[in-house]
Amino acid sequence: SQQGEEDPQALSIQEGENATMNCSYKTSINNLQWYRQNSGRGLVHLILIRSNEREKHSGRLRVTLDTSKKSSSLLITASRAADTASYFCALHFTGGGNKLTFGTGTQLKVEL
Amino acid sequence: DVKVTQSSRYLVKRTGEKVFLECVQDMDHENMFWYRQDPGLGLRLIYFSYDVKMKEKGDIPEGYSVSREKKERFSLILESASTNQTSMYLCASSTPDRGQETQYFGPGTRLLVL
Numbered sequence: 519s520q521q522g523e524e525d526p527q528a529l530s531i532q533e534g535e536n537a538t539m540n541c542s543y544k545t546s547i548n549n550l551q552w553y554r555q556n557s558g559r560g561l562v563h564l565i566l567i568r569s570n571e572r573e574k575h576s577g578r579l580r581v582t583l584d585t586s587k588k589s590s591s592l593l594i595t596a597s598r599a600a601d602t603a604s605y606f607c608a609l610h611f612t613g614g615g616n617k618l619t620f621g622t623g624t625q626l627k628v629e630l
Numbered sequence: 631d632v633k634v635t636q637s638s639r640y641l642v643k644r645t646g647e648k649v650f651l652e653c654v655q656d657m658d659h660e661n662m663f664w665y666r667q668d669p670g671l672g673l674r675l676i677y678f679s680y681d682v683k684m685k686e687k688g689d690i691p692e693g694y695s696v697s698r699e700k701k702e703r704f705s706l707i708l709e710s711a712s713t714n715q716t717s718m719y720l721c722a723s724s725t726p727d728r729g730q731e732t733q734y735f736g737p738g739t740r741l742l743v744l
Contacts, residue, residue, distance in 0.1 A: 521672060548729045560634070560720055560735030561673075568730070606672065608733075616661045616680065616724060616731050617688075620673040 522607045522621030530627045537594040539624040541607030542587075550583055550590050551608040551618065561606060565592075597628045633657070634736035636721055642742045649708040651739050653721030660725055662704035663733065664688075664696065667718040679704055711743045 522543045531537055541550065549568045553561040567574045567583045567590065574581045580593040594601055604625050608618040637652035653662065661680055665673040665688075675688030677696040685696050693715060697705045704723075708715055718740050722733040 551732060553733075553735075558718075558738070558740070560737045561722075561733075562735070563732040566730060566732060610729065610731070616726065617663075617675065617678060618731075618733060619675075620665075622670065622672040 521619055522609050524605075524607060524621040524624050526624060527622070528625040528627070530629065531597060533597060533599055533628055533630050535597055535628075537597050537601070537626055537628070538591055539605055539626070540589060540591050541609075541621050542589045543609050544588060546612040547585075548610045548612055548614075550581075551610070552579075552581060552592050553606045553608055553620075555604045555606065555623075557603070564605075594626075597626075599628050599630055602626060602628050634721060634723055634734050636719075636736040636739050638739050639737060640740050640742075642744065643708075643711050644744055645712060647708075647711050647743075649711050649741070649743075651706040651708075651719055651721075651741070653704045653706070653723075653736055654702055655704075655723040655734070656702065657723065657725070657734070658701065659723035659734075660701070661723060661731065662698065663722045663724075664694075664704065664706045665720045665722065666690070666715075667720055667738075673720065676706065713743050715741065716743045717741060 551566045552564045604623045607621040634655045663678040664676045679698045695707045721736040724731040724733045
């Protein structure tokens with residue numbers, strides 16, 4: 519399977535702390551995307567990083583990509599209770615057309 | 631804003647029933663996708679479509695079929711529902727963007743097959 523692997527599977531932190539989640543994959547990508555899913559809802563796109571980029575920022579989100587290690591990290595700084603959700607990486611594989619392959623997800627819980 | 635709607639949030643069906651899940655998007659997107667989501671397995675692609683009347687199998691098409699008669703509507707059909715099709719079903723759409731397509735998701739349909 520080409521599915522991305524995410525770790526940790528679950529993460530519990532205190533409000534104000536930073537949260538880091540990782541995604542690893544096995545074959546060449548065009549881009550890597552991160553999505554968020556609130557409990558029982560659809561996914562919402564957060565950020566996209568292209569294969570020729572190493573780091574990208576959006577508000578409190580920072581994404582890094584290391585194509586030599588085939589891995590990416592999503593950092594959420596100064597977390598809030600409202601950040602509690604599941605986070606998925608999605609891989610746009612080279613030659614994959616318009617499809618995305620989603621990782622298994624990280625469940626983040628931010629406690630007050 | 632792109633809006634993707636799914637016909638039901640919750641659905642309960644009996645084994646052997648034919649089940650229709652409808653998805654409609656309002657942004658004239660070419661691409662539409664059906665996924666199922668199960669705990670520990672993430673999202674798995676069932677079928678997708680790049681154009682009207684066009685369909686492609688995803689990773690787990692067995693037991694499912696799809697229909698795309700109009701650009702805005704993509705239907706997932708369970709010909710004869712089975713208990714192992716109990717799952718969360720998510721529809722998504724996207725438009726070609728030079729290899730940077732992002733997907734817009736509906737709220738999901740939680741299907742229980744008894």
